[in-house]
Amino acid sequence: MVFSSITFLYFFLPAVLILYVLVPKKYKNIILLAAGLLFYSWGEPAYFWVMIVSSLVDYAAGIYMTKTESTGKRRAALIVSMVADLGFLFVFKYSGFAVDVINKAFGTNIPRPDLPLPIGISFYTFQSMSYTIDIYRRQTKVQKNFINYLTYVSLFPQLVAGPIVRYNEVADSIDERTVTADKFGEGTALFIKGLAKKVLIANNIGALWTEIKGMDYAGLSALSAWLGILAFTYQIYFDFSGYSDMARGLGKMFGFEFPVNFDHPYQSKSVTEFWRRWHITLGSWFREYLYIPLGGNRHGTARTFFNLAVVWILTGFWHGASFNFILWGAFYGFLIIIERAGFSKVLEKMPTILSTLYTFIVTVIGWAMFDLDTAGDFLHYLKAMFAAKKLVDPLSVYQLTSFGIIFAVCIFASADWRKKIFDRISDNEKYGKVLAAVSPAVQLILLVFSTCYLVDATYNPFLYFRF
Secondary structure, three states, X not given: OOOOOHHHHHHHHHHHHHXXXXXXXXXXXXXXXXXXXHHHHHHOHHHHHHHHHXXXXXXXXXXXXXXXXXXXXXXXXXXXXHHHHHHHHHHHHHHHHHHHHHHHHHOOOOOOOOOOOOOOHHHHHHHHHHHHHHHHOOOOOOOOOHHXXXXXHOOHHHHOOOOOOOHHHHHHHHHOOXXXXXXXXXXXXXXXXXXXXXXXXXXXXXXXXXXXHOOOHHHOOHHHHHHHHHHHHHHHHHHHHHHHHHHHHHHHHXXXXXXXXOOOHHHOOOHHHHHHHXXXXXXXXXXXXXXXXHOOOOOOHHHHHHHHHHHHHHHHHHHOOOHHHXXXXXXXXXXXXXXXXXXXXXXXXXXXXXXXXXXXXXXXXHXXXXXXXXXXXXXXXXXXXXXXXXXXXXXXXXXXXXXXXXHHHHHHHHOOHHHHHHHHHHHOHHHHXXXXXXXXXXXXXXXXXXXXXXXXXXXXXXXXHHO
């Protein structure tokens, strides 16, 4: 089940909210847990036991670590929990890739497992690992109630696609929280905003990329190639950031505060800044639990560059079990190392428009590497972008005129201009009241339009579902 579905919007969510409001406070986590397990089982009933077993191991490891002062025993418990978490992740996500590599390298014929990927395993694995690592570091309190711990892991608003919420960020809310009318209204508005970003913008612009991605790249004009990858650039942003907004909005409805995951990344003036604004919780996780333990920047320039390379190759590998994703991670690692080596100072001296344009173009190239199936496809597509036989043809002109308006919406909505305009209006005593009065009507219109699209259209992919 995904948030942008009629089943979730008009059956699952209202039923859970009604039950949640009606039951006494001490039973609210049980309602959330049951809802989380049902939500998860809806799409992947065969593998929800993976989440239960890994949670049980992490819960037991956390309890054990608080009952002993022996560093060796605490470390052993942490290792057991990490082996269990990463073991499940490896078996279901990476075993097929590993078998392919072994067969190719040694000429063997080991059967490929081809196991289905449990939904959200990349996200809840990192969340679970953060819990036991923080307990080992004595940076968070242990959760003594397994129902409460499993509620945290299976919390359906952020279970499938994040944001990656570390346990210490919601520990107090897991035990006790309050939902006020203002917070519920704020959450509803954020949820509808995310739904509109996903359904009305990402789905519409994504249709162009789906069309162009399926064409023969040798026959593409340069304009079509650029329109296609720009369409994907905006599709993945509005798809993922829209889902994150919906997750944060749902969190508020149930009394939680989840961290912000996107901050207008396409306005960045360097690749380093881009990754401080894109999927912020993933970057924070890798920095906290891998980059800093590796030594961060504390052991000289060469070691810093090595640490960055390791982190970014693994960041790419986290996104998918293929060499494309590894190369995509290495690509960003290389760019960030170049910036760390001194190019960032060059970017700082550039006019903002040039540094922003540089960052945007390398990001667009990165998305081509990310979404095309093979390195060969990527190189062919890159050739179409930069060395096509024709710059423009009738088809590309038709595509531009057909999608011009939605491209304009994407550019405006991905920048912080809308927020600045709304903030300025809100600060005005007279117009601020008008804005507050019409906002519910605007939200209702967005909900109605999104619903109409979901009822009428068949194109409703969710890009981060596969991770």
